[in-house]
Amino acid sequence: MKGGGASLLIAALLAAWAYGAAGQERRIPTGELRSGIAFASPEVRAMQADEFSNPGMLWVEKGEKLWSTPAGGRSCADCHGEAGTSMKGAATRYPAIDRASGQLLNLEGRIRQCRSERQGAAAPRYESEELLALTAYVAHQSRGMPIEVAIDGAVRPHFEAGRAFFYRRIGQVNLSCANCHEQNWGRTLLSETITQGHPNAYPIYRIEWQTLGSVEHRLRGCLSAVRAEILPYGAPEYRDLELFLAWRAKGLPVETPGVRR
Amino acid sequence: MSARIRIVPARAKRGEVVEVSILIQHDMETGYRRDDEGRVIPRDCINLLTCRYNGVEVFRADLSSGISANPYLQFYTVAQATGELEFSWIDDLSVQGSARASIAVSE
Numbered sequence: 001m002k003g004g005g006a007s008l009l010i011a012a013l014l015a016a017w018a019y020g021a022a023g024q025e026r027r028i029p030t031g032e033l034r035s036g037i038a039f040a041s042p043e044v045r046a047m048q049a050d051e052f053s054n055p056g057m058l059w060v061e062k063g064e065k066l067w068s069t070p071a072g073g074r075s076c077a078d079c080h081g082e083a084g085t086s087m088k089g090a091a092t093r094y095p096a097i098d099r100a101s102g103q104l105l106n107l108e109g110r111i112r113q114c115r116s117e118r119q120g121a122a123a124p125r126y127e128s129e130e131l132l133a134l135t136a137y138v139a140h141q142s143r144g145m146p147i148e149v150a151i152d153g154a155v156r157p158h159f160e161a162g163r164a165f166f167y168r169r170i171g172q173v174n175l176s177c178a179n180c181h182e183q184n185w186g187r188t189l190l191s192e193t194i195t196q197g198h199p200n201a202y203p204i205y206r207i208e209w210q211t212l213g214s215v216e217h218r219l220r221g222c223l224s225a226v227r228a229e230i231l232p233y234g235a236p237e238y239r240d241l242e243l244f245l246a247w248r249a250k251g252l253p254v255e256t257p258g259v260r261r
Numbered sequence: 262m263s264a265r266i267r268i269v270p271a272r273a274k275r276g277e278v279v280e281v282s283i284l285i286q287h288d289m290e291t292g293y294r295r296d297d298e299g300r301v302i303p304r305d306c307i308n309l310l311t312c313r314y315n316g317v318e319v320f321r322a323d324l325s326s327g328i329s330a331n332p333y334l335q336f337y338t339v340a341q342a343t344g345e346l347e348f349s350w351i352d353d354l355s356v357q358g359s360a361r362a363s364i365a366v367s368e
Contacts, residue, residue, distance in 0.1 A: 052267045055331045058286040062263055210288075210330035 026248055027182050028196055035200055035252050036260060039186070039193040044207070048259035056136060056205040056257020059129070059212045063137025066130060072121030076134070079118070083141050091139035091254055092147050095243040097154045104158045104239050107135050108214055126233035132212045136203045139256035146253055147200055149246040162244030165237060171228030177241075192261075198249035199242060201258020208261060215242050266348065266362040273340035275366050281312070281320070282335040283348055285358065291326040307332065307352045314364075315344035340366045 037045055047053050068077040080086040095106040098113065105113060111134050112123040124131040151159040166177045180189070181197030188194070202215045209217070216238045223230045231237055264285040273279050285307065292304025304326065312320040319338045343366045349359040 052265060052282065053284065053333060055284060055286075055333075058263055058265065058284065058331065061265070062286075207329075 026250070027178075028185075028248065030251055033198070033249065033252055034185075034196055035198055035249075035255060036195040037201065037255060037258060039195045040260060044259055044261055048201075048255070054205070054257060054259055056203070056212055056259060059133045059136040059203065059205075060140045060257060062129070063133035063135070063140075066134055067137060071115060072119040074119055076114070076119075083138065087138045087141040089142050089145050091142040091256065092145050093149060095158075095239050095246065096150065097158075102154065104155065104236070104243065106215070106239050106242050107139060108216075109234075109239065111135060111138070127214060127217060132203050132214065135214065136212060136257050139203065139254060142254040143256060144253050146251045147246055147249050149243060149250065151243070151247050155243065158240045158243050159247065161237075162240035162242070165241045166244050171223070171226035173226040173228075175226045177222065196248075197245060198252055199245045200249050200252040201255035201260075203256065204258040204260055206260050212257065215245070264348065264358065264360040266346065266360055268346065268362055268364050272365045272367065275340055275342070275368055277340045278337050279340050279364070280335065280337055281346060282333065283310075283312075283360070284331065284333045285310075285350065285360075286331055287352065287358075289324075289326070289328055289330045289332060293326070303353075305353045307350045307358075310334065310348065310350040312336075313347045313349075314338060315342060319346075340364065342366050 037048060040048075047055075051057060064083075066076070067083055068075050070078075076083070091107055094110065095104050097103070098105045098110070103109075108126065108131055111131060115121045116123040124134075149155075169176045169179070177197060180194050185194050185196045199215045202218070203212045204218065205212050206218075216233055219238055219241065220230050264283055267280075267282045269280045269282075270277075287307050288305060289307065290302055290305040292301070294302045296302055306326050306328070307324045310320075310322045310324060311318055320336045322334060324332060343364065345361050345363050347359065347361045349357065351357045
């Protein structure tokens with residue numbers, strides 16, 4: 001019996017270890033991961049797939065011009081050269097920790113930091129055309145590459161905060177992100193199919209918005225929908241959540257600029 | 262205001278029908294929306310768009326607030342001669358925009 005007790009203990013330890021490891025496991029298995037475009041209508045899918053009719057490409061083209069236009073003395077290209085090589089894959093690794101400041105930065109945050117600290121220009125406003133165009137241009141260089149964010153080391157607390165946010169019920173409607181995007185994806189909410197909530201196509205052209213928008217813009221839409229407090233642009237909660245979402249979407253290809261209804 | 266133009270096929274035979282598309286970045290503000298402080302955002306739509314093919318007008322459209330932002334227009338024309346398609350448009354604030362694309366036509 002003593003041996004049985006020991007093996008029970010081992011089993012319990014193993015279970016605890018497995019539970020700890022499960023904390024690292026995604027609730028939506030890799031085989032079932034679907035980009036938001038998989039839930040879109042054939043018309044929207046065609047609009048995104050056609051480089052010409054995809055309205056997001058207007059911003060990508062503008063971003064290409066901005067890339068080599070000096071801002072505050074020098075241009076992005078002066079340091080980074082050809083975006084096609086230097087920025088390839090960059091979007092797949094964000095949000096990431098900025099070594100110098102120890103802050104978690106998403107792609108927009110990195111571009112704003114470059115503008116203000118290295119180029120000596122004013123940091124572009126959130127959702128401004130300049131910031132969206134540059135972000136779309138940079139992220140477009142990673143089109144087709146799988147998302148691959150790091151969640152260990154200094155990033156870990158941000159990841160945990162993002163995960164906690166995702167599973168916390170909020171707002172007057174008392175829903176968590178997971179209630180829709182993890183437990184009910186693929187089902188219908190009013191006239192829409194609920195997606196899995198992946199951030200792999202941002203900045204995104206939403207026909208509802210009639211313009212391009214960032215992940216934060218989209219998250220504000222969800223916060224408003226559940227009647228929760230809408231956090232201001234640049235709030236750390238958005239970046240933590242974006243990191244968790246990116247990890248959930250690990251392996252999905254970057255689609256920037258995406259098109260959604 | 263930036264725009265993108267596509268001509269299919271880009272190299273056509275004389276007399277062939279070609280498909281011309283244009284996508285223009287423009288807010289097409291309807292005049293019905295309000296900003297965060299409740300003030301009406303003034304209407305600003307592209308109200309006229311024309312396309313000239315080697316100087317001859319081949320397409321004209323009157324646009325209004327029913328057209329979405331970043332309007333996408335498509336029409337067909339007959340390939341006549343190698344040259345340029347020149348688009349120009351004007352909005353309610355009298356801001357003019359233009360874009361051009363070349364077309365190659367063989368006998």
